[in-house]
Amino acid sequence: xSFKIDRGLFQYDFTDxxxxxxxxxxxxxxxxxxxxxxxxxxxxxxSCAASxxxxxxLANQLLSKIVNPAYEQFSKERNRTExxxxxxxxxxxxxxxxxxxxxxxxxxxxxxxxxxxxHFYQTSLHQLAAKQYENFEQVFDIIGTLSELNxxxxxxxxxxxxxxxxxxxxxxxNPSETPQPTPTPQPTSAVEQYYRRAQACIENSxxxxxxxxxxxxLKLEPNSSSCHSLMGVLYLxxxxxxxxxxxxxxxxxxxxxxxxxxxxxxxxxxxxxxxSTKSASVPQPSxxxxxxxxxxxxxxxxxxxxx
Numbered sequence: 001x002s003f004k005i006d007r008g009l010f011q012y013d014f015t016d017x018x019x020x021x022x023x024x025x026x027x028x029x030x031x032x033x034x035x036x037x038x039x040x041x042x043x044x045x046x047s048c049a050a051s052x053x054x055x056x057x058l059a060n061q062l063l064s065k066i067v068n069p070a071y072e073q074f075s076k077e078r079n080r081t082e083x084x085x086x087x088x089x090x091x092x093x094x095x096x097x098x099x100x101x102x103x104x105x106x107x108x109x110x111x112x113x114x115x116x117x118x119h120f121y122q123t124s125l126h127q128l129a130a131k132q133y134e135n136f137e138q139v140f141d142i143i144g145t146l147s148e149l150n151x152x153x154x155x156x157x158x159x160x161x162x163x164x165x166x167x168x169x170x171x172x173x174n175p176s177e178t179p180q181p182t183p184t185p186q187p188t189s190a191v192e193q194y195y196r197r198a199q200a201c202i203e204n205s206x207x208x209x210x211x212x213x214x215x216x217x218l219k220l221e222p223n224s225s226s227c228h229s230l231m232g233v234l235y236l237x238x239x240x241x242x243x244x245x246x247x248x249x250x251x252x253x254x255x256x257x258x259x260x261x262x263x264x265x266x267x268x269x270x271x272x273x274x275x276s277t278k279s280a281s282v283p284q285p286s287x288x289x290x291x292x293x294x295x296x297x298x299x300x301x302x303x304x305x306x307x
Contacts, residue, residue, distance in 0.1 A: 007145070022039075022128065025153060033071075039063075039132075040067065043067065059136060197213045198230060
C-alpha cells in the first residue's frame with residue numbers, strides 16, 4: 001500500500017496531521033489525545049478487528065508510520081504551536097488564491113458552496129472520522145477527503161483570520177503567572193495507559209494481567225525504559241530471575257538513570273547472590289504470603305509516590 005497522499009493540504013508539500021487523526025484543524029489537545037487513543041486501540045494488533053495476519057500487519061503499519069508520527073507532532077507544545085503557525089499562514093495564502101485549489105471529492109466541493117460552512121465542516125468531518133480506520137484499504141482515500149475539507153475550511157477562515165484552538169480546560173493556571181512547561185511523562189499516551197494498568201495489577205498481585213498490559217505497551221513502544229523496568233520488577237516478583245535480568249538490563253541500556261531499574265538491579269544482584277549461597281534448606285514462604293507483592297525482597301519497589 002502506498003503511503004503517499006496528493007490531495008487537500010498534502011498537495012502543498014504539507015503533512016496534514018489533522019486529517020490523519022480525523023480531527024478538525026481547531027481541535028484542542030485534549031480532543032487530539034482522546035482521538036489518538038481511540039485510533040491506537042483500533043489499530044493495535046491485539047485489539048483491532050482484522051481477520052487475517054495481513055490485515056493486522058497493515059493495521060500496525062498504519063499505526064506506526066502515520067498515526068503515531070501525527071500524534072507525536074501534537075504531543076509537544078512547541079511542535080503544536082509551530083504547526084498552527086503554518087496553518088494560519090496557509091489559510092491566508094489559500095484565501096488569496098482560491099482559483100488554484102483543486103478539489104476531487106464531492107463532499108469538499110459541497111463544503112465550498114455551503115451557506116453554513118462551520119456546521120457542514122464539523123458534521124462531515126465527524127462522519128468520515130467514524131469510519132476512517134474501519135476499512136484499511138480506504139484509509140488514505142478518507143484521509144485525502146478529510147484534508148480537502150480542511151483545505152476548504154482554512155480558505156474560509158483565511159479571510160477572517162484563522163484562530164488557534166482554545167487551551168485545554170484540564171488545568172486552571174493563575175493568569176498572573178507565566179506558564180511553565182510540564183515534564184512529559186514516560187511512557188506517554190496509549191503506552192502510559194497500559195503502564196498504569198500494569199502497575200495497578202502488580203500492586204494487586206494480578207501478575208498475569210500485568211504481563212499482558214506491559215507486553216501490549218512494549219508492542220507500541222519497544223524502547224520504553226519504564227515499561228522494561230516494570231516488566232523486570234514483575235518477573236522478579238515471580239522469581240523468574242533470567243527474564244527479570246533481560247528487561248532490567250534493557251531498561252538501563254535505554255536509560256542508565258531509570259530509578260526503578262537501578263533499584264531492581266540491586267535487588268536482582270541480591271537475589272542472585274542469595275540463590276547461590278543458600279540451598280533447599282531455606283524455609284519456604286508460607287502459602288498466605290506467596291504472592292504478596294508488598295513485602296519481602298521486592299516490596300520496596302513500589303514505595304513512595306506512584307508513577
